[in-house]
Amino acid sequence: MPAATGASEARPLARVLFRHLPPFLVAVGMVVACTLLSLMLSTWLAPGSLDLLYLTGVLLVAMNQGLWPSLVCSVLSYLAYSYYFVPPVHSLHIDRSQDWLDLLAFMVAAMITGTLTATVRRQLTLIRRTAQQNHQLYDFTAGIASAITRGELAALVRQHVSATLHCEARLLFLTPQGTLDSGGETPNFDEASLAAARESLQTGSMAGRGGSSRADTAWTFLPLGSGGDTTAGVLGVRLLGTDDRLDRNHQRLLRAMRDQTLIALDRIDIAARMEQTQLLKETERLREALLSSVSHDLRTPLSSIIGAATTLRDLGGELHDGQRRELLDTVIDESSRLNRFVQNLLDMTRIGYGALKPRAAWVDLREIAGEALRTLSKAYPEHRVVIEGADDELPAVFTDAVLLERVLFNLLDNAAKYAPASEPITVGFRHDGEALTVTVSDAGPGIPADERERVFDMFHRVQRGDGTPAGTGMGLAICRGLMQALGGNIAAHSGPDGRGTSMILTLTLHPAPP
Amino acid sequence: MTTAKTRILIIDDEAQIRRFIRIALETQGYEVVEAASGREGLAQHDRTKPQLVLLDLGLPDIDGKLVVEQLRGRSHVPVIILSVRADENEKVTALDAGANDYVAKPFGAAELSARIRAVLRAHTGRPASQPVLHCGDLTVDISRREVTAAGKPVKLSKKEFEILHLLTHNAGRVLTHGYILRTLWGPEHEHDTQYLRVYVGQLRAKLHDDPAKPRYIANEPGVGYRLLEQAA
Numbered sequence: 001m002p003a004a005t006g007a008s009e010a011r012p013l014a015r016v017l018f019r020h021l022p023p024f025l026v027a028v029g030m031v032v033a034c035t036l037l038s039l040m041l042s043t044w045l046a047p048g049s050l051d052l053l054y055l056t057g058v059l060l061v062a063m064n065q066g067l068w069p070s071l072v073c074s075v076l077s078y079l080a081y082s083y084y085f086v087p088p089v090h091s092l093h094i095d096r097s098q099d100w101l102d103l104l105a106f107m108v109a110a111m112i113t114g115t116l117t118a119t120v121r122r123q124l125t126l127i128r129r130t131a132q133q134n135h136q137l138y139d140f141t142a143g144i145a146s147a148i149t150r151g152e153l154a155a156l157v158r159q160h161v162s163a164t165l166h167c168e169a170r171l172l173f174l175t176p177q178g179t180l181d182s183g184g185e186t187p188n189f190d191e192a193s194l195a196a197a198r199e200s201l202q203t204g205s206m207a208g209r210g211g212s213s214r215a216d217t218a219w220t221f222l223p224l225g226s227g228g229d230t231t232a233g234v235l236g237v238r239l240l241g242t243d244d245r246l247d248r249n250h251q252r253l254l255r256a257m258r259d260q261t262l263i264a265l266d267r268i269d270i271a272a273r274m275e276q277t278q279l280l281k282e283t284e285r286l287r288e289a290l291l292s293s294v295s296h297d298l299r300t301p302l303s304s305i306i307g308a309a310t311t312l313r314d315l316g317g318e319l320h321d322g323q324r325r326e327l328l329d330t331v332i333d334e335s336s337r338l339n340r341f342v343q344n345l346l347d348m349t350r351i352g353y354g355a356l357k358p359r360a361a362w363v364d365l366r367e368i369a370g371e372a373l374r375t376l377s378k379a380y381p382e383h384r385v386v387i388e389g390a391d392d393e394l395p396a397v398f399t400d401a402v403l404l405e406r407v408l409f410n411l412l413d414n415a416a417k418y419a420p421a422s423e424p425i426t427v428g429f430r431h432d433g434e435a436l437t438v439t440v441s442d443a444g445p446g447i448p449a450d451e452r453e454r455v456f457d458m459f460h461r462v463q464r465g466d467g468t469p470a471g472t473g474m475g476l477a478i479c480r481g482l483m484q485a486l487g488g489n490i491a492a493h494s495g496p497d498g499r500g501t502s503m504i505l506t507l508t509l510h511p512a513p514p
Numbered sequence: 515m516t517t518a519k520t521r522i523l524i525i526d527d528e529a530q531i532r533r534f535i536r537i538a539l540e541t542q543g544y545e546v547v548e549a550a551s552g553r554e555g556l557a558q559h560d561r562t563k564p565q566l567v568l569l570d571l572g573l574p575d576i577d578g579k580l581v582v583e584q585l586r587g588r589s590h591v592p593v594i595i596l597s598v599r600a601d602e603n604e605k606v607t608a609l610d611a612g613a614n615d616y617v618a619k620p621f622g623a624a625e626l627s628a629r630i631r632a633v634l635r636a637h638t639g640r641p642a643s644q645p646v647l648h649c650g651d652l653t654v655d656i657s658r659r660e661v662t663a664a665g666k667p668v669k670l671s672k673k674e675f676e677i678l679h680l681l682t683h684n685a686g687r688v689l690t691h692g693y694i695l696r697t698l699w700g701p702e703h704e705h706d707t708q709y710l711r712v713y714v715g716q717l718r719a720k721l722h723d724d725p726a727k728p729r730y731i732a733n734e735p736g737v738g739y740r741l742l743e744q745a746a
Contacts, residue, residue, distance in 0.1 A: 296572065303620035304530035310622035311538040323537045330530045 023065035027073035062117035070114030289459035301334035351481035358400035389429035419444035525555030526570035552576030602736030632686030681741035
């Protein structure tokens with residue numbers, strides 16, 4: 001893999017010099033400065049102690065400019081020192097063997113300290129860079145943590161990678177159809193880049209510019225995975241300069257970000273799968289509830305009808321008139337109950353498919369209430385209903401009379417089912433110019449406050465200790481569906497005096513009829 | 515049974531079902547007591563001491579199976595399950611909890627009466643030590659281990675004889691697969707339904723009983739077997 005240093009051979013000499021020369025110039029300058037200073041100080045100081053000045057210069061260069069400039073500095077310092085201060089002065093020639101030894105010691109000391117200092121400096125730089133990368137990686141991980149969908153992840157990864165590496169970035173997912181999807185974004189890849197992306201996807205290694213294959217493209221791709229079918233997609237980057245390449249550090253950082261992206265992707269996919277499972281469970285629960293409702297609510301009246309009819313047929317001769325009459329009542333009552341249940345099933349299906357088209361007309365609510373009460377008195381002859389606020393002030397309503405009557409009947413039916421026959425059911429009308437409410441109140445056991453919204457869920461039944469009459473769990477769900485189709489609302493409240501239940505229907509009032 | 519009226523307790527939350535059962539049973543000379551919930555049913559049982567209980571499994575307050583267990587804790591009164599549930603497991607659980615038989619809703623008046631008669635007879639009828647059991651043209655001689663069907667002797671293996679003996683002893687009642695297996699093979703074989711199927715198959719072949727139109731052993735799918743009571 002060609003690295004940054006290998007790539008520099010191809011560049012013009014001037015640029016190389018421009019980049020690498022300054023440290024050496026500093027080294028030369030340092031020697032010149034040390035020499036000038038030593039010349040000035042030589043009047044007062046013994047020449048033997050001036051080498052310390054040069055040593056300091058070498059250390060400074062090693063600290064600031066690195067190993068090679070410090071070596072150059074130490075050689076030049078040696079030459080300058082021996083030329084100016086070691087007798088015979090103004091010559092590189094050295095007479096005394098003692099001076100030779102001094103000079104050699106100086107040279108070695110300069111080189112060792114220079115090397116050590118330069119190494120420390122290099123390590124410091126490395127640590128700084130690592131710390132910076134860790135910081136960047138941490139920011140990246142924290143940045144993409146909020147992604148809940150693949151699309152959000154793609155957007156966040158794009159944003160963070162491009163900010164960190166100063167490049168253009170894209171996260172591409174492999175779709176089930178085998179195409180690469182950049183999350184709703186129109187991909188701006190040329191053919192060669194796309195081929196590089198696919199290459200990376202299949203081989204599981206870096207491809208594109210700077211990669212092991214298809215290096216002639218603008219983009220560099222890293223696979224999300226180890227290649228083959230399990231790979232989820234690719235992470236692509238394009239540096240902004242046309243000749244730029246990712247150096248080793250950036251590559252390492254990019255790989256680390258890719259790994260974090262993979263972890264985030266796993267998390268998102270697992271969450272999505274769990275949600276899917278949850279949804280399936282909910283569907284399954286609804287299906288089971290529907291099955292058990294149909295099984296119970298169709299079969300129970302049928303059982304009564306078949307039982308009563310067979311008793312009439314088989315034991316008819318031995319029955320007296322009262323008993324025969326009772327059995328016939330059973331057949332008729334249970335048939336109408338069956339009819340209501342089938343009506344509910346039909347309503348529910350139509351609501352479910354959104355096929356409910358209200359046919360609105362101007363209607364008098366009192367007529368609708370009257371119709372619902374007539375149906376109720378057939379099913380529950382013993383229940384008494386009180387009507388309040390049904391005076392001549394009651395405005396006409398533009399709505400579907402048939403659907404509204406069904407809502408009202410369902411509410412009355414519920415009230416009669418759950419409340420004792422000794423207490424009257426109240427139907428109250430109230431209007432304030434904008435909206436009109438119809439309230440159906442009963443003195444039954446009431447609905448716990450935390451269930452007042454859930455009773456409108458399909459097949460939800462309030463669980464009670466005992467004596468709860470069997471319901472289908474469809475009635476209120478149908479009421480809400482019908483009221484929504486009518487552009488109105490339905491809500492459950494506590495009954496008057498905090499006893500029982502008040503179901504409140506809200507209807508929008510339209511401008512007066514023409 | 516010939517002296518006082520037989521008292522029957524109906525536990526069902528559906529008023530209309532109670533109504534027709536009451537009329538049908540009263541017309542046939544039974545005395546009827548009603549209850550609309552499990553708790554009320556147990557209380558009525560303690561108060562009226564019925565000779566038979568008709569119990570709906572889908573009660574609003576207590577699971578029907580628990581009602582059976584509670585009843586069993588109080589007396590040996592025979593229990594017939596009335597169930598709209600299509601779930602066979604539900605019936606098997608109730609039968610294993612101690613119920614004597616079941617009638618699936620919807621049922622006719624005649625079917626219910628027949629089931630009630632069979633359960634009452636099995637419960638109050640023959641003592642366990644009776645040496646020869648008769649059921650229609652089927653005779654099972656327990657001490658001699660001899661069986662005749664339609665007057666002809668039938669040679670049975672030991673297990674086949676035991677199955678037939680058990681069914682005859684409970685003639686007219688459904689016996690769950692689990693009950694038969696537990697009784698004749700032991701509790702560890704409770705779920706080996708295929709054993710039972712093979713033996714009952716052989717037994718039917720020897721009795722010349724057509725599984726599609728059984729004269730002796732009727733199959734209750736998913737539940738168990740019943741020895742049919744023939745007009746004797």
